[in-house]
Amino acid sequence: xxxxxxxxxxxxxxxxxxxxxxxxxxxxxxxxxxxxxxxxxxxxxxxxxxxxxxxxxxxxxxxxxxxxxxxxxxxxxxxxxxxxxxxxxxxxxxxxxxxxxxxxxxxxxxxxxxxxxxxxxxxxxxxxxxxxxxxxxxxxxxxxxxxxxxxxxxxxxxxxxxxxxxxxxxxxxxxxxxxxxxxxxxxxxxxxxxxxxxxxxxxxxxxxxxxxxxxxxxxxxxxxxxxxxxxxxxxxxxxxxxxxxxxxxxxxxxxxxxxxxxxxxxxxxxxxxxxxxxxxxx
Amino acid sequence: xxxxxxxxxxxxxxxxxxxxxxxxxxxxxxxxxxxxxxxxxxxxxxxxxxxxxxxxxxxxxxxxxxxxxxxxxxxxxxxxxxxxxxxxxxxxxxxxxxxxxxxxxxxxxxxxxxxxxxxxxxxxxxxxxxxxxxxxxxx
Ligand code: HEM
Numbered sequence: 136x137x138x139x140x141x142x143x144x145x146x147x148x149x150x151x152x153x154x155x156x157x158x159x160x161x162x163x164x165x166x167x168x169x170x171x172x173x174x175x176x177x178x179x180x181x182x183x184x185x186x187x188x189x190x191x192x193x194x195x196x197x198x199x200x201x202x203x204x205x206x207x208x209x210x211x212x213x214x215x216x217x218x219x220x221x222x223x224x225x226x227x228x229x230x231x232x233x234x235x236x237x238x239x240x241x242x243x244x245x246x247x248x249x250x251x252x253x254x255x256x257x258x259x260x261x262x263x264x265x266x267x268x269x270x271x272x273x274x275x276x277x278x279x280x281x282x283x284x285x286x287x288x289x290x291x292x293x294x295x296x297x298x299x300x301x302x303x304x305x306x307x308x309x310x311x312x313x314x315x316x317x318x319x320x321x322x323x324x325x326x327x328x329x330x331x332x333x334x335x336x337x338x339x340x341x342x343x344x345x346x347x348x349x350x351x352x353x354x355x356x357x358x359x360x361x362x363x364x365x366x367x368x369x370x371x372x373x374x375x376x377x378x379x380x381x382x383x384x385x386x387x388x389x390x391x392x393x394x395x396x397x398x399x400x401x402x403x404x405x406x407x408x409x410x411x412x413x414x415x416x417x
Numbered sequence: 418x419x420x421x422x423x424x425x426x427x428x429x430x431x432x433x434x435x436x437x438x439x440x441x442x443x444x445x446x447x448x449x450x451x452x453x454x455x456x457x458x459x460x461x462x463x464x465x466x467x468x469x470x471x472x473x474x475x476x477x478x479x480x481x482x483x484x485x486x487x488x489x490x491x492x493x494x495x496x497x498x499x500x501x502x503x504x505x506x507x508x509x510x511x512x513x514x515x516x517x518x519x520x521x522x523x524x525x526x527x528x529x530x531x532x533x534x535x536x537x538x539x540x541x542x543x544x545x546x547x548x549x550x551x552x553x554x555x556x
Contacts, residue, residue: 154468155516157523185516216515260515260550303544308537351536352526 153188156216158352159383160258160301163391164194164414166325167271168209168223169249171297172359173393173410174375175343177314178267178299179258180219180251181211182416183386189214191417198395200408204228205327211249221249227327229280232401243327244276256298264300264313271295273326284369284401286329287336293320295343306348312357316343323366324400332366339364347381355381373398377410389414443495445538446529449486452493456485458528459521468520472511492545504552513554522546 162170162179169176170192182190191212198205209223225245233241250270256263274290275281281289295318305311318341321331331337341364347357361375379393393410400406446452460482464473473481484501491499501507522543529539 153516155514155519157519185519186514188516260547303547304537304540308535308540310540 153182153184153190154386155185155188156183156190157259158386159349159355159381159389161190161192161386161389161416163381163389163412164192164196164209164211164221164223166196166198166205166207166223166225167247167249167273168194168207168211168221169251169269169271170211170213170219170221172314172345172347172357173377173379173391173412174359174361174395175314175316175345176249176251176269176295176297177316177345178253178256178265178297180213180216180253180267181221182213184213185216187215190216192414194412194414196410196412198397198408198410200395200397200400200406202231202403202406203400203408204230209247213251217253219249219251221247221251223247223249225325225327227324229401232403238280240277240280242277243280245326246274246276247326248272251297258299259301259303264298267297267299269295269297273322273330275326275329278329281323281327281329284328285333285367286323287331287333288329291321291326291330293318293322293338295319301349310349312345312347312349312355314343314345314347317341318343318362321364321366323364324372328367328401332368334368335364335366347379353383355379355383357381370402371399373400379410387416389416438494440494440496442493442538442541443490446489446493446534446542447532448495449490451532451534452486452489452495455525455528455532455534456482456489458531459524460485462524462527463521466520466524469517472513472517489542493542504549505556508553508556511556513556515550515554518550518554 161183162177165171165176170179170181171177181192184190193210196207206226211221213219227243229241251267253267256265258265272292278289295316297316299314302311319338321338341362343361345359347355349355359377363372365372377393377395382390391412395410397406487497488499490497
């Protein structure tokens with residue numbers, strides 16, 4: 136049934152899809168399913184639709200740190216360069232940890248539903264940078280392990296305010312993309328370890344930022360940084376950072392390769408790894 | 418961060434109003450012959466693009482070509498004066514959309530690529546034209 140919906144979505148978007156925005160301005164897809172960078176959303180909306188047009192993305196991402204593996208897949212659709220709806224499924228493979236500790240589950244899965252609305256501005260042309268407000272509702276599907284390590288709840292909603300600006304020629308003649316987010320969340324490791332904890336059960340204000348340079352219309356290189364809360368006492372939770380290369384051969388395909396520094400995750404430190412994402416846009 | 422962003426964009430808007438001080442961009446575009454080929458390439462592609470071709474059907478294309486050459490020459494710091502109508506005036510009644518605008522930008526980029534104009538020079542020209550978008554669309 137879900138497949139039929141997906142198919143429907145695909146065909147509708149094929150019929151009405153617009154290509155009104157410039158290449159790469161739809162960004163890639165973040166781990167939570169919203170259009171953006173890799174580890175954080177940007178203020179841009181999925182696909183390439185401008186006023187009166189649809190845009191949509193499907194994506195799959197894998198992050199491999201040696202001890203852990205995260206797989207994400209999802210879809211997003213946007214209308215009028217104004218409003219974006221997204222759904223993503225995250226699956227976190229506990230690998231080493233599950234073996235060492237004899238955990239009852241060796242993977243944790245989560246669903247994320249996202250809504251993003253462009254409030255003001257434009258990525259390139261307006262006086263104001265593009266400013267969007269986002270909401271994400273997340274639900275952990277395997278709550279046993281998170282609850283055993285102190286997580287307080289299985290599902291939660293979080294919000295973020297995002298600002299993005301492309302400055303033409305802003306980096307020694309190359310286009311410069313700046314993004315800054317303020318997020319209000321209590322998700323532990325995105326929510327993969329549940330929401331709220333024994334140490335802190337309130338939302339925190341978290342800052343996220345990224346800077347990218349577009350070498351030409353097809354290639355982007357950049358960095359991202361994301362603050363994370365620290366709600367669980369059994370292990371520390373590190374801020375995340377990554378260094379990425381994005382390739383946008385055309386308005387239907389994007390590839391992102393990154394080196395991610397994820398720090399300490401559930402007691403295992405130095406989780407550096409490779410991030411690879413493939414996105415199709417319609 | 419957002420404040421910095423905001424100030425940067427204000428600065429950008431402010432700078433774009435004055436004509437450029439040097440002719441570096443004019444030379445990067447290939448001076449007069451380069452600009453002629455860029456304008457012609459852009460117009461040919463636009464007239465073939467189903468998204469925007471309709472706008473170029475019943476117009477004085479010779480005049481448009483000539484005025485665009487003047488304008489790009491002037492905006493890039495070349496030895497020209499622009500003698501055409503204002504942007505508001507010349508796009509009145511066309512009801513151009515944001516998508517139309519970007520389609521033309523893409524053809525301009527393609528035409529500059531074909532001329533081998535380096536990416537930073539392309540971006541400099543786009544940065545000079547981008548502030549005119551408000552005077553061009555929705556007229
Ligand atoms: C910053 C972007 C633009 C610039 C700098 C520009 C420049 C010009 C210039 C210099 C003229 C001639 C004015 C005159 O005749 O005195 C003109 C006319 C025209 N432009 Fe643009 N233009 C822009 C965007 C667009 C776009 C996006 C379209 C359509 C997709 C478009 C379609 C036309 C048409 C059809 C005319 C001829 C109108 C007529 O003769 O009735 N322009 N433009």
